[in-house]
Amino acid sequence: MAYPRPTLSQLRQQALQDVISGGIPGVTAVLRFSVIYVLSMVLAGLSWLHYGYIDWVAKQSVPWTATGAYLAAWGALKGVYRKGATAASGTATFTATGTDVIPAGTQFALQGGLLATASADSVTADGITAVNWTASSTGTAGNVTLGTIVTLSSPVPGIQTTGTVTDITVSGADIEDDTDFRTRVMEAYQAQGQDGKANDYVGWAEAVAGVTRAWVVGNGAGAGTVVVYIMLDEANAANGGFPNGTNGAATGDARYTTATGDQLTVANAIQPSQPVTALVIVCAPIAQPTDFVITDLGTGNTTANQKLITEALTDMFVRLSAPGGTINPNNWEEAIGAIGLDSFEVQSPTGPVTGANAGTMPTLGTISFAA
Template sequence: MSDFERPPLTSLITQAQDDINGRLPGADSRLRRSVLGVFAKVWAGLIHGVYGFLAWLAQQLLPDTATGEWLARWASIWGLTRKAATSAAGAITVSGTITSVVPAGTQLQRSDGALFVTGAEVTLAGVTAVVQVTAVVAGAGGITTTGSSLTFVSPVAGVSSSATVNTPGIAAGTDEESDEALRGRLLARIRNPPQGGSKADYEAWALEVAGVTRAWVYPRHSGAGTVGLTFVMDGREDIIPTEDDIAAVVAHVEALMPVTPELLCFAPIPDAIAMTIALTPNTDPVKAAVLAQLEDLFSREAIPAGTISLNKINEAISLAEGETDHTLTIPAAPVVSATGHIARLGTVTWA
């Protein structure tokens, strides 16, 4: 943080009043309806705004506190760019009469107004057909669960007005990279300069792919000349990457890595950790607060081949708003993940 401190408005008003009184003998700018008092407050307000700008500017002058466009500019100096938002995509099932056509670029909408557009033109060979769609607006807001209903914005001849989202849903949409995430990558880049294929390099390359939030690298994973790489996508409900995600990371990393190593990229295996908690007070709001704290704990502490201590689990429960006491009976020992596995919060039983 910067050492620059913005003076409070009241102090600036007092200072302005003192300056006026000192330069105009006999004047009293503190009188209730004094014109000089109005001047003092106006000037103090203007200077307070200038100090506000200086306080903001002081944050932008260093990469660890910069925000927005300033942070993006700092990142560009080290060759990093903010990861753009990506559009969610998936398949839907439409129904209608045989030989009916769903043209490319046809729009559908969700009940909340979110728009989706069809890909290639599809002709119904039967009473139903599968159509690929992509969210019009990039970002996680386009993610739509399996079984959800979409409605055609304009009628399509011979086709039912509604369609159903197929498994695994309209997925993979990601928001634009946040300042916090970009700053983390920038500081890691500054602290770990590229070394032609070091462990830190592989992690940095993986994190450059949209949606990837954490990555782990294992030199000599399957013997000499191999590099193991696994990662997660914390911005999704299911953080475990899909085959398409793995393919995207492999394509990106292989374009940057040395030609000699063999890259072995894989999804970590999730291990659901069941818990039994006796909670006081045992109310729904407190339970929800506990679950939120535990989810946050696992998102921060769970790593492949890592350990989460019971102390940290108990601490997370204690931090929940409204919790006054609790007893954790399961798990009874620290949560230890095997190589290639990552712990996830499982079913919580309230004793």
């Protein structure tokens, strides 16, 4: 049972009662603006601060309630470290004249006021020059979508001023917050050592900046293979959380096609820890959209309630969906029911939603509402 920390009001009352009961002859009450009353309030306040400090120390003394630097220290004891913010990178193409190129270090303005820098000289062929860029700022704020307009900050001879983003190599991610970091720290304390178990691969994948969910399928691509599916729900929110890149193995593993983008980042991060004989293939789940028809809302069929329903179903799919997994009717009934609507009926789907195969993951499709 948790210690019942006294409130400031209780401490003030206790201080006054102690004065009255302290045996001072003739003292049966304390005037509000008397010196002894003020001293009682001051002592009560100091005691309340001491209780608060002790409460804070208790929280930092165990990993499941620690915060900030203290949580990082608990994680370090298990070799788990907070994921730092990363910068997005990709490729943009411009129309070019002849063999002119964009020099490394050239700055671009991405649509939305974001800045990026050319990480190497561009490659020009057939009137098009392709340049690799890295966002100047870290975090999800530096993420853009395919087709985003790119503008050279200063003209380059022979190169058209505007171009487009044609590839996303790595998605930018914000620094890991305490909630997600604490989950990984606790998993490390609960683990029984790392030797290539399914949970180990999940932990290795989720330790990569931006990765929020991961699943493992043993022998998913044949004997001796380990297929790791990943999602980046925050970094790639504009893409539904799905990774940007192509499926494959780590750099230098000649047994399989080398991955690109987010998948390559994760595969390379797993490689130093995985069992030496395992062929690890990092993949993006295949989206299987599930449409919903929700009726019997009556007067509750409002824009505000429709938004709440959409948010509830979105959260449900993030929490429960998995490649090859199943979501049951009671799951969405509970999610929508928690909103507190007077009435509703999920007319469709009518039964469990299951991924078509091991790599297919149910996702939220379109939602139709009716009174």
